Amino acid sequence: MPTFTFTLNGATTTVAAAGDEPLLWVLRDLLGVTGPKYGCGVGVCKACTSHLDGAAFNPCVTPVSACAGRQVTTIEGLANGDTLHPVQQAWIDEDVAQCGFCQPGQIMAAAALLAANPNPTDADIDALENVCRCGTYVRIRKAIHRAAT
Amino acid sequence: MLDRHMISRRRVLAYLVAAPTLTMVVKTIDDFGYGIGLVAPEPAGASPGVANVVDLTDALTLAALPTAYLLKVEVTANDRVVVHVPRAEVGQGITTAMGIIAAEELDARLDAVDVVLDDARPELLWNQLTGGSNSVHSLYTPMRTVAAAARARLVTAAAQRFGVAASTLTTRNSVVFAPDGRSATFGSLSAAAAQVAVPAVPATPKTVDRFTRIGQPTTRLDARDIVTGKATYALDLPVAGAPTVVARPPTIGGSVRAVDDAAARAMPGVLGIARIPTGVAVAATTFDQALAARDALVITWDAGPNAGLSDAQIRVKLEAAAAPFLVPPLGVLAVDRTFNFSFAPHAPLEVLTCVADVRADRAEIWFGAKSPIIAGQRVADAVGLPADKVTLHVVRAGGSFGHRLFFEPAIEAAQVSKALNRPIKLMWTRNDDMRHGRMRPASHHKVRATHLLGNVLTYEHRHATLPVDFSHGLGEALSGVGFDILHAGATQTVFQLTQTVPDNFGVATQLLSDVPLAFPTGSWRSIYSGQTSTVNEIMVDEIARAMRVDPLAFRRQKLSSSRTKAVLDKVAAAGQWGRSMPAGTAQGIAIHEEYKSVVAYLVEIDCRDRANPRVTKGVCAVDVGRAINPRGLEAQMQGVLVDGLSMTLQAGLHIDNGAVREGSYSDYRFARMANSPRQVDVYVMPPTGEPGGAGELGFPAAAAAVANAYARATGTTPFSFPIAG
Numbered sequence: 001m002p003t004f005t006f007t008l009n010g011a012t013t014t015v016a017a018a019g020d021e022p023l024l025w026v027l028r029d030l031l032g033v034t035g036p037k038y039g040c041g042v043g044v045c046k047a048c049t050s051h052l053d054g055a056a057f058n059p060c061v062t063p064v065s066a067c068a069g070r071q072v073t074t075i076e077g078l079a080n081g082d083t084l085h086p087v088q089q090a091w092i093d094e095d096v097a098q099c100g101f102c103q104p105g106q107i108m109a110a111a112a113l114l115a116a117n118p119n120p121t122d123a124d125i126d127a128l129e130n131v132c133r134c135g136t137y138v139r140i141r142k143a144i145h146r147a148a149t
Numbered sequence: 150m151l152d153r154h155m156i157s158r159r160r161v162l163a164y165l166v167a168a169p170t171l172t173m174v175v176k177t178i179d180d181f182g183y184g185i186g187l188v189a190p191e192p193a194g195a196s197p198g199v200a201n202v203v204d205l206t207d208a209l210t211l212a213a214l215p216t217a218y219l220l221k222v223e224v225t226a227n228d229r230v231v232v233h234v235p236r237a238e239v240g241q242g243i244t245t246a247m248g249i250i251a252a253e254e255l256d257a258r259l260d261a262v263d264v265v266l267d268d269a270r271p272e273l274l275w276n277q278l279t280g281g282s283n284s285v286h287s288l289y290t291p292m293r294t295v296a297a298a299a300r301a302r303l304v305t306a307a308a309q310r311f312g313v314a315a316s317t318l319t320t321r322n323s324v325v326f327a328p329d330g331r332s333a334t335f336g337s338l339s340a341a342a343a344q345v346a347v348p349a350v351p352a353t354p355k356t357v358d359r360f361t362r363i364g365q366p367t368t369r370l371d372a373r374d375i376v377t378g379k380a381t382y383a384l385d386l387p388v389a390g391a392p393t394v395v396a397r398p399p400t401i402g403g404s405v406r407a408v409d410d411a412a413a414r415a416m417p418g419v420l421g422i423a424r425i426p427t428g429v430a431v432a433a434t435t436f437d438q439a440l441a442a443r444d445a446l447v448i449t450w451d452a453g454p455n456a457g458l459s460d461a462q463i464r465v466k467l468e469a470a471a472a473p474f475l476v477p478p479l480g481v482l483a484v485d486r487t488f489n490f491s492f493a494p495h496a497p498l499e500v501l502t503c504v505a506d507v508r509a510d511r512a513e514i515w516f517g518a519k520s521p522i523i524a525g526q527r528v529a530d531a532v533g534l535p536a537d538k539v540t541l542h543v544v545r546a547g548g549s550f551g552h553r554l555f556f557e558p559a560i561e562a563a564q565v566s567k568a569l570n571r572p573i574k575l576m577w578t579r580n581d582d583m584r585h586g587r588m589r590p591a592s593h594h595k596v597r598a599t600h601l602l603g604n605v606l607t608y609e610h611r612h613a614t615l616p617v618d619f620s621h622g623l624g625e626a627l628s629g630v631g632f633d634i635l636h637a638g639a640t641q642t643v644f645q646l647t648q649t650v651p652d653n654f655g656v657a658t659q660l661l662s663d664v665p666l667a668f669p670t671g672s673w674r675s676i677y678s679g680q681t682s683t684v685n686e687i688m689v690d691e692i693a694r695a696m697r698v699d700p701l702a703f704r705r706q707k708l709s710s711s712r713t714k715a716v717l718d719k720v721a722a723a724g725q726w727g728r729s730m731p732a733g734t735a736q737g738i739a740i741h742e743e744y745k746s747v748v749a750y751l752v753e754i755d756c757r758d759r760a761n762p763r764v765t766k767g768v769c770a771v772d773v774g775r776a777i778n779p780r781g782l783e784a785q786m787q788g789v790l791v792d793g794l795s796m797t798l799q800a801g802l803h804i805d806n807g808a809v810r811e812g813s814y815s816d817y818r819f820a821r822m823a824n825s826p827r828q829v830d831v832y833v834m835p836p837t838g839e840p841g842g843a844g845e846l847g848f849p850a851a852a853a854a855v856a857n858a859y860a861r862a863t864g865t866t867p868f869s870f871p872i873a874g
Contacts, residue, residue, distance in 0.1 A: 018417065021437050029392055029435035034385035035378025037547070038436070039498050040579040044815045047498060075378035088376040095368045095780050098788060099240025100375035101498045101547025107376060126823040131814050133498045133548045134240050135791025136784070137825040 004068045008033070009077025019065035024048050026064045027074065035075035035104045039131065046130040049105035049112075050074045056112035075104035078111060087111045090147035098134035106130045110144050119148050161290050163298030163352065164218070170226055170339040171302060174218035175295035205281050205646040206744050206842055219276060219291045222251055222299050228323060228336030230257045234288070235267040237279040237519045239497070239549035241844045242781035245370045246285055247292055249777055253362040254296035254354055255303075256320035257335065264370065269521035269541035275626035279519040280554055280672065282744045282842025285777055289840050293354035301348035306341035307333050308349055315349035357775070357836070364836065366780035371545075383502040383515050383544045383574075390504050390574035391420045391432035393565055394439045396446050397585050398428065400807040402453035402667050405429060409447040416442040423568035427557070427585075430565040432573050440578070454667040455807030460591070463666065463804060464489065467593035470662040471613040474597045482601055484695050488594040488684050489869045491801030492809075493673060495589075496817060499547025500582045505562035506572035511538045516559045517546025520621040524556035528563045550792075551672040554621040555587050583817060584809040588802060589673030590615035594684045598654065598692050605692060605707070608654035612681050616640050616663040618670050638663075644677050650685060651742045652707035674792060675845035678743055679852065683797075686739040686853030691866060700857065701726050701738055712772050712837060713740055716749040719770035719832050724751035733757035734765070737858025741850035744842025746773040750790065750854040752826070756862040762872075764794045764855055767829035773843050775836040783831040786847050790829055793851025795820040797859070801871045818873070 001016040008031070017026050024041075027033040036059055039047035043061040050059055051073040059072075078085045084092070087110050097103045109130050113120055125141050132140065166172040221233040232251045238244045244264040252259045270277060276287070300320060307325035308315035310333060319326045323335045357363075374380040398404060408429050410422045418438030423430045429446055433439035468487075478485060504515040505528075512534055518524045518541065525541040546553055562575035577586070592614035599606045617640055624639035627646075637645075640663055650657040659681065673679055693703035701721050708714050717740055720726075726736060733756050740749045753766040769786045776782045799818045803810040811817040852870075860866040 017435075021435065025392075025435040025437040028384075029437075032387075034381065037382075037498075038384075038500070038576065040813045040815075041440075042579075042813060042815070044813050045498065045579070075376075079377060084373075084376070091376045092368060092372045095372060095784065097240075097369060097372060097375040098242070098784055099498065099546065099548040100371070100380050101240075101382060103375050104378045122827055128822045131498060131819060131821060132791075133496060133550070133819065134784075135788030135820070135825070137791060137820070137822045138787050138827070138829045139784070140822065141827060 004064050006067045006069060007071045009073055015064065017064050020063045023059035023062045023064050023067055023072070027059060033074055033076060037101055037104060039102065045102070046109065047102045047105040049108045049130060051108060051112055054112070054115060056109050075108055078108065085111060086147045087114065087143070090143040093146060094139045094143040096136050096139040096143050098136055102130060102132045106132065106140055110140070110147070114144065114148055120144060161294040163295045165302070165343070165346065168343055171224040171299055171342040172221065173295050173299040173302070174221045175291045176218050204743070205643065206283055206286055219273070220288065220295050222295050224299060224303065224335050224339040224342065226336050226339055228261055228334050230255060230262045230323070230335070232262060232264045233267050234264055235270060235273055235277040236284050236288070237517060237543055237546060237549070237553065238266060239279070239517065239519070239546045239553060241785065242369060242778065243279070243284045245367065245781055246777040247288065248370050249362050249367055250289065250292040251296045253360060254293050255300045255335070257323045259362065259367070259370070261323050262370070266543040266545070268543060269518070269525040271522050271525070271536065273522065275622065277522050278622050278626060280623060282844040282846060285840045286745065286842055289777070297354040298348070298352040301350050301352035302342040302345040303335055303338045305345045305349045306338040310338070310341065363777055364775065364779065367778045368780065380545065382499050382547050383504055383517055384576060386504060386515055386544065388504050388515060388572070390506065390572040391569070392434070392436040392439050393430055393432040393562070393573040393575045394436065394443050394578060395425070395428040395430045395561060395575070395581065396443045396448055397581055398450045398453065400450070400452045401455050401585065401669065401809065404451045404453060406449040406451050412447070413442040413445040416445055421569035421571065423565050425561055425564045425568070427561055430561070432565065432569055432571070436576060452807060458666070458804065458807050460804050463591055464593065466664050466666070467591065467613040470664045471593055471595050471611040472660045472662055474609045474611070475658070476597065476599055476607045476609060478597065479599050482599055484598045484600070484688070484692050486596050486688060486691060487868060488596070488687070490592045490680050491871060492591045492804060493589040493796060493801055494583050494586060494817060495550040495552035495671070495673060496583065496819060497546070497548030497550060497552050500579055501552070501558040501577040501586060503558040503562035503575045504572070505559070505566040505575065507532050507563050507566040512540070512563055514539065514541045514559050514563060515544050516541060516556065517544050517553050518556060518559065519549060519553045520556065523622045524559050527556060528559050531560045532563045532567045550674045552587060555671055556621070580812045583812055585669065587618070587669045587671030589679065590617065590668060590670045592680045594680065596684060596688050598688060600692060600696065603696060605652070605654040606656070608650055608657040610659040610681065610685065611662070612659065612677065613662040613664060615666050615668055615670050617643070617672060617676065619643060619672070647677055647743065648681050649742065651710065651713060651740065652689060652704070653709055654707065674789070675743070675848040678741065678849045682741055682849035683852045683856070686741070686849065687856050687866070690857045690860065704738070704740065708740070710742060710747060713742055713747045713749070716740065716747050716770035716772055716834060719834070720749045720751040720768045723770070723830060723832060724768035726751060733862055735858050735862035737854045737856065737861060739850040739853035739857055741846060744846050746771065746841035746843060746846050748772070748786070748846050748850050750847070750850045752790070752854045752858050754855065754858040754862050756859060759863070762798055762859060763824060764826045764858070767826045769829065769847065770832040770834060771843070771846070772834035772837055773846070774838040774841040776833050777840060779833040782833055782843055785843050786831045787829045789847035790851040791820050791825055793848055794824070794855045797852045797855040797870055797872065799824070799871050799873045
């Protein structure tokens with residue numbers, strides 16, 4: 001079994017896995033990192049959205065081999081210790097979540113959007129494709145605008 | 150017939166539990182004679198207005214009355230208030246609502262309240278069912294009672310410590326204060342309070358004018374856990390278990406004829422393979438390995454009972470089953486319409502999952518169950534254990550919309566764990582969930598309204614669908630309080646308990662016909678109302694159009710409920726009903742009354758791109774009697790509009806030769822951000838009474854308002870849903 005080393009939420013991490021194993025299952029089943037959720041397994045629902053070198057990506061369709069030597073950040077690594085990331089704080093301020101299952105992915109997608117585009121328009125926000133079955137979209141939009149200001 | 154204020158006269162008594170720290174429970178006592186005085190609804194068709202007298206909310210609340218203790222509140226020595234709730238949390242916010250009520254009556258700090266979901270408790274009989282938007286309605290008085298009783302004992306203990314009269318003490322922020330400035334925290338008083346048999350101050354709940362938390366917009370208690378990834382769902386629990394998936398047939402209800410698992414067994418990481426009644430299960434070290442081994446199984450399938458059945462044949466059966474009209478058409482004065490709805494999955498974002506550890510003499514199950522008692526009993530049956538040897542932990546779940554009333558995953562997980570002799574973590578894939586999960590059945594509706602001189606003389610609605618399965622405990626709950634389920638059938642009983650025509654439409658009849666096809670059906674947010682009431686609200690616009698009157702004015706004229714007129718007027722004013730809009734865009738309006746609550750939606754739609762209509766704005770006014778948490782209520786009303794626009798415009802399932810065509814969110818087109826309105830304003834009306842239900846309330850009005858807006862924007866009334874086909 002080959003091993004792969006990457007930085008996971010700031011810590012150097014080495015894991016033995018088949019190279020084509022999707023990172024989602026490496027994170028969840030081998031490393032016990034359960035913030036990224038399974039919702040479809042094919043990169044459509046985007047509940048697993050995390051950051052690879054700071055950009056949003058979907059671990060369910062990204063083999064672990066593609067992450068070697070790179071920076072992986074999941075929802076667990078977004079805050080700075082007890083200090084929440086502005087997007088997390090905005091999510092609380094707008095009380096975005098309902099069931100909460102998609103929200104780690106929504107927050108990571110929003111954080112990546114704001115990192116690349118500090119003041120997104122409504123049309124920019126419309127481009128986010130993460131599914132929220134509870135229909136929290138209107139509060140997600142408000143929270144992104146709040147975090148941008 | 151049951152009278153409504155008989156329900157409100159029930160006595161709710163709190164009891165002290167022998168424990169080192171203060172632990173109170175509450176029992177409800179029905180003092181007008183449990184079940185007596187309640188008659189079953191008339192046979193279908195004889196009385197469409199049964200729900201006007203006793204409705205599903207009453208029935209479920211009645212079912213919840215004569216049980217063992219309902220709720221438990223503990224005050225711990227370290228100053229926490231622990232509230233045990235026999236319900237599921239699926240995003241509806243029941244844990245936050247219960248925490249607010251407990252904090253209100255205790256005068257506790259909200260951030261010192263921990264709300265815990267009870268394990269399955271068979272002694273609760275029917276009162277551990279999370280459904281029918283009934284939780285707040287049924288638990289509001291019990292929770293207030295138990296928390297008020299706990300507060301009275303804390304105050305009494307403080308009075309004894311301070312040597313002052315209890316009546317001079319006040320409580321605030323989890324602290325008891327004496328007039329002389331002395332104070333004691335709840336935690337420090339808990340042990341002494343546990344010895345207070347008779348409190349020295351009244352243990353009755355506050356009068357509503359003294360509420361400081363109930364009715365205040367409050368952020369979810371679990372908001373921080375959710376945004377930091379700490380909120381755990383079944384597959385996130387730190388419980389050992391082998392990741393497991395199941396190979397399922399290509400068709401609904403299909404079965405394994407033969408399986409060759411030699412190649413799969415040789416795959417990396419495979420820990421075991423077991424044939425179960427629903428397919429072939431594979432356990433491995435990771436889910437990816439389990440999925441790969443599943444795909445290496447060579448299985449020959451029997452197609453099952455639905456082979457060859459597709460949407461078109463099902464539609465023919467439904468149309469043939471709809472009961473005939475009784476009133477002949479009166480020429481131009483009849484408005485005859487037919488409507489069709491597709492099958493629809495619940496598709497909660499968390500797929501069905503369950504963790505099971507079945508041993509020779511006991512089993513432990515972790516499952517996001519809305520019917521945990523019956524789920525545990527069926528698990529016991531499935532693995533041959535006595536029911537009391539099965540412990541079922543209710544785990545927070547990632548959405549339900551009705552999906553989690555059933556428990557197939559718990560049974561499967563237990564079967565696999567037993568067969569492989571190891572704890573396992575079962576996951577239905579998204580394909581499994583979409584193609585084999587419970588779903589809202591397709592339906593056909595025909596409606597005839599006759600009218601003369603501005604009056605609707607008759608209104609007949611014929612609803613044909615597949616039988617909605619209520620065998621998750623709701624049917625038993627209704628039987629238990631005297632409804633004649635065996636005679637009328639669960640579907641007819643629920644239909645009559647939930648369906649009303651809110652408008653003064655003369656002689657109104659609504660009849661349900663079941664077409665018994667073997668599909669896995671289940672209640673979908675608002676059960677029959679999601680179609681029946683949606684159709685009725687579209688018909689209101691159709692009749693108004695036939696009469697050439699404004700749909701808002703028509704509703705104002707025909708509605709009898711002042712509460713409903715108030716929410717209608719609110720959205721009309723706030724949403725500027727009738728404002729000038731560009732061609733191809735329009736407003737739509739609709740109302741719904743159910744669960745002792747009323748709601749109105751006004752939406753604006755842009756259909757200038759006919760292939761991609763977009764709801765651009767929503768305005769909602771809602772009267773739930775008394776909102777515990779207006780912020781949570783606002784979220785429900787915003788979210789259900791997304792449900793309504795999805796199901797009306799773009800999201801549904803297709804059946805091809807006994808199989809579900811859609812497999813994921815790529816082809817099941819539930820709304821994304823780009824399909825959702827950028828603004829949804831929700832107005833929570835001032836309190837008008839006791840709390841009613843909210844979770845399902847908004848759906849019919851939201852769906853119908855979107856359809857009505859679409860009709861006004863395009864000049865074409867939609868009759869088949871989703872409109873996209």
